Amino acid sequence: MGGHLVTVATCSLNQWVLDWEGNLGRIIESIHLAKAAGARLRVGPELEITGYSALDHFHELDVYTHSLEMLQRLLLDKSTHGILLDVGLPILHRNLRYNCRVICLDGKILLIRPKMWLANDGNYREMRHFTPWMRPRETELFHLPKILSEIQGETHVLFGDAVISTPETAFGAETCEELFTPRAPHIDMALDGVEIITNSSGSHFTLRKLDTRLQLITEATRKNGGIYLYANQQGCDGERLYFDGCAMIIVNGDVVAQGSQFSLNDVEVVTATVDLDEVRSYRAAISRGMQAATSAAKYQRIQTPFELSSEDEESDVTRGPTLPIQPRIHSVEEEVALCGGCYLWDYLRRSGSAGFLVPLSGGIDSCATATIVYSMCRIVIAAIEDGNAQVIEDVKRIAKYDGEGVLPKTPQALCNQIFTTIYMGMKKQSSHETRQRAKDLAEAIGSYHVNLDIDDVYEAQKNLLVNTINFEPRFKVHGGTNQENLTLQCIQARIRMVTAYEFGQILPTARNRPGGGSLLVLGSANVGEALRGYLTKYDCSSADINPIGSIDKSDLKRFIAWAEKNFDLPCLDGFLTAVPTAELEPITQNYVQSDEADMGMTYQELTIFGRLRKINKLGPFAMFQRLVHDWSAEREIRPDDDAPRYTPAQVAEKVKRFYHFYAINRHKSTVLTPALHCNDYAPDDNRFDLRPFLYPPFWRSFSFKRIDMELEKIEKKLASKKAKEAK
Template identity: 85%
Template sequence: MGGHLVTVATCSLNQWVLDWEGNLQRIVESIHLAKKAGARLRVGPELEICGYSSLDHFHELDVYTHSLEMLRKLLEDESCHDILIDVGLPILHRNIRYNARAILLNGKILLIRPKMWLANDGNYREMRHFTPWMRPRETELFHLPKILQEIQGETHVLFGDAVISTPETAFGAETCEELFTPKAPHIDMALDGVEIITNSSGSHFTLQKLDVRLQLIMEATRKSGGVYLYANQQGCDGERLYFDGCAMIIVNGNIVAQGSQFSLNDVEVVTATVDLEEVRAYRSSISRGLQAATSNAKYQRIQTSFELSPEDEDTDIWKKPTLPRPPRYHSVEEEIALCGGCYLWDYLRRSGTAGYLVPLSGGIDSCATATLVFSMCRIVIQAIEDGNQQVIDDVRCICKYGKEGELPKTPQELCNQVFTTIYMGMSKQSSAETRGRAKELSDAIGSYHVNLDIDDVYEAQKKLIVQTTNFEPRFKVHGGTVQENLTLQCLQARIRMVTAYEFGQILPTARGRPGGGSLLVLGSANVGESLRGYLTKYDCSSADINPIGSIDKADLKRFIAWAEKKFDLPCLHGFLTAVPTAELEPITQEYVQSDEADMGMTYAELTVFGRLRKLNKLGPYAMFQRLVHDWSADREKVEGDEAPFYTPRQVAEKVKRFFHFYAINRHKMTTLTPALHCNDYSPDDNRFDLRPFLYPPFWKSWSFKRIDMELERIEKKREERAGKGKETA
């Protein structure tokens, strides 16, 4: 029997879909780092060989062929021997596609463990691509292809739900979603004496999600005891999700090691030395012992003589268990800055483009997008100072202005190389304040700034209408109709989109960048505006990537207020106090366009509507029933209650207005710029929010009629109650 002190390793890898050799190189590097730290067991992220977000590529046989080819290279690499390896890949078994783990040791496959519970909600479509293994604690034989038979020396290996037994302990594999299920596999494994659980994940970031993830893992081991190794994908692997790493090791409910949640490191390995005797002592309670003794959940154990803790290592007086430490969290503001910055850097370096361009309006949304790019530059400069060679190589490849090979030394210097801001004004609609704020922000962050007016282009396009129809459209402040007003606003908005792409394509060449290239255009429509449809289809909200597309106005304001101090950007204060306006209508002494006035609802109310619609899954009638209480004008005010006070009729009007505009503008979501996913009520039609885009008129719908009926009943009851009160008085 081996000793009781075991060094284990988990990791976060910045994999990239279908980057076969790059992914393998990062896997091998993580194994080398784990071995260097003395680890005898290493676990990596879900589907790490091919990249988690391969999506419908999982229908292609090439993905399975190339995954096995990379697995062979890993098995042949003797530098990866003398350590148990838990690696993720897709497997085709009996013509069924599985999301699987391969447990490897010294060039041999010990077990292929398929995922049992698949993620199939929100951003995940695993049931579209894979079949779950529905036979708990059962195994069968997997017929190896010839390229693996030569390595294995056998034609078959075990496939299914089993665990690995070493001389001193046993460990079992759990995959991502299985942790989140009510009856997670780790429960039965723990009851059967498995002391180490590995979890390979492809878990994406949303604001404050880490707390949920940590609580689940801590509770799993707090209740069952044991060592839990959590590995996760990190970075942008080709989709609109950011995987936020945070590999960790937890023992008996206590964190002993936690990796970074946001990092530009392509490979990050987390190790800890754990004491198996602590697990055994923790599990010695009578209630747990009785459950374990009577449990029928018995796992097949695959025996190996490989010791996780050789006897002689325990005699080393310097070797001791890693001490527990408190969990590390980021605030919402930090999460926005770090997630947005890291995602934008991954997207930029992997897209092979010259940089980013943002139409900077002088409002808080485009300000937030620009500040996120500046956050990216700060993170990159810090990585350069830390000696991150991958980042240094990427910066040298992207930054081609000035002296060849010279690295920028400040975030502003890097910003000037990779980031262009452009203010596209109209003489009668744009204010000196917004133009000034845009210029001031550009100066502060160092972006290459373009200040221009689109009046001539606008007048030329407007002239086409006059020449063709003999009719001149007017704004409503000049006596025009709603349709005329809308036409002229959309005309400006779409000219800005065309102009942004025009300058994005030509500016690198005009600035003398070797090789030219194009800039990626960033969008700045927040989640509330998209939900309400308060944007012009194919205007400057149409872009290549929208880093704030699933962040609401309140969180954006918190982020800007935080960045004002943290990034030393006092100019951001003016954006916080400015009234949100699209500036698409002429400014007069009596009228200045206001977003919230145009929408007929506040941004805070939009956030509530969005959460109730998506997270609580409420339709118009159910939402009215909920809000008539939550927003009741009769409720007692309590501390922290910031909800508005509305009568039932006002609530009915608000709910119906929201669903009316949501329905008629739903078609805009089909062309919505891909947004970095940060919130679970995003209206992104392309991946996340799968709903129709052609609805019958809500004003004539049965759901609105039911709201009216319920409103009538409520008001009648209120009148009766008021009448009884008068009689009593």
């Protein structure tokens, strides 16, 4: 084999922002696991020493001081020697903040490589915190602080864009966003003969994203050949984002190793044995030679005598290179179950809380939130059965199980200890069906269930108006005005929020759960309701976390249908067939409140509005221009076409209605419960959807006038067309 087999390692780490010693411990554990697997090169996630989501903490000097102190500990730890390390941390250089990779070996720094192209869209604001390195293939000297220069034996190391050369190959590092840029660094590296490229990422989860990420990663080596090591953060590191791991090793466009996308493992190392000769043969056989020979992008190579290939040639021959595999991509339903479950467990174990509480209404949204908690319990039980020591320790601490052999054996048993569901009904508004559905679901998943009515509290609150201003508001069905109707609905909704927190605060004590503490209240407003503002400010939508806050109704229904079968929960069928209703108005023989009727638009339409507004960046006029074609009643219908069919006038009315209610309810987005980020059209104002919350009236806006002008043109053309056809 000629010594051209190399074992390499990448990893997913569940880091936590500013957990300095914990983060370092997980880094060292990953190095030990990589060495045990025979790896000679190890790469970790982006900013793994600090945790990725430190955000404005990156403005604090403490972060840079402590990062270097952790790097010092790592370099001094001889158990991490004997392997090339690619480690991520922030570094202050000449009064500028850089997001860096430190390449080190046997306690010595070979190179500090700053990130060149920073992520600055959507959830990312790296330009707010860091400066990009704007000098490709250039380096300068970095002055080491005393704590590092004493280890290094020198006062300076190279800082900049360079690659590492070993006796048999060369490897270079790129960081997360650089992979996604049009002219990614790995292109020039590969043209200059670099055969191994590491990518340290802090890439967050969204539904259906892995396939896109996988295409980009495999394409990085399919056109140019090479070995690509992708590392990623995994878990909740202190923000609304879930980082979904899935560390991978790719050779010439083929995945040869893939880690889990959702896992409760704090440290997961992925290794593969790769053949450098395969890269050389592949490159020689594709049309890249001319570009490589004429490329002006030449990298400074930092020489090291350290060999990546094994010293034991016989073992190489026996083992051989790792063969390609078919990558694992979860369905959307699985993603909701696994991402939500893993995120909630991370949040619970790190928050110090006693468990979760969900106000269970009998509708599909709160049902989905409760089912995600049940999914969490299933994941935890599976981890216990696998002997996950960290999970076992966390369960003993949170659920107060003592000793060996008394851990929960089923998801329901765990659910009963750490999860409360509460149905807060009204005798005149709440139907027997919703109350029963809530009770059936609680029994099926094992939650501790509370069934109560809030009539007395509601009447007492309403009587404040009667006794103070001598005015008794009435519901619409009883002849009241719209304002009276809204007032009475909001009283109920806000009482439910107060009641949920009241029970969440005291239930662990009332149930004699050791350790006390409070329950975290979970919200259940889906992304469409948040976008439309179809919720009461400071009602049950106000909670500690909202697992479904950026998931649309159709995906929630798909998840519930999937969970009915895969979680063996037959009671979920009733939630799927029920008409969505808030049950905040009295039920009469002729009237039952309906969410979609109240909103004046369907949940499917809300999803389309949301995507066009946020992802496609369309304002009212541009959205009308798009939808008047997409929703045309005269369009040719394709087999997979389930879009609405409307006249131009109906489309105009729908678009105006959406933007009107979006604008007047935008203030609600400023206090939305932080939602687990699952979709890129979420209206979450808490760092993602940065827009005003006070708008001029849209009904008098020029954009609406332009819609009317365009509608008039379209209707004239249609009338003219029909007149010609009639002749």
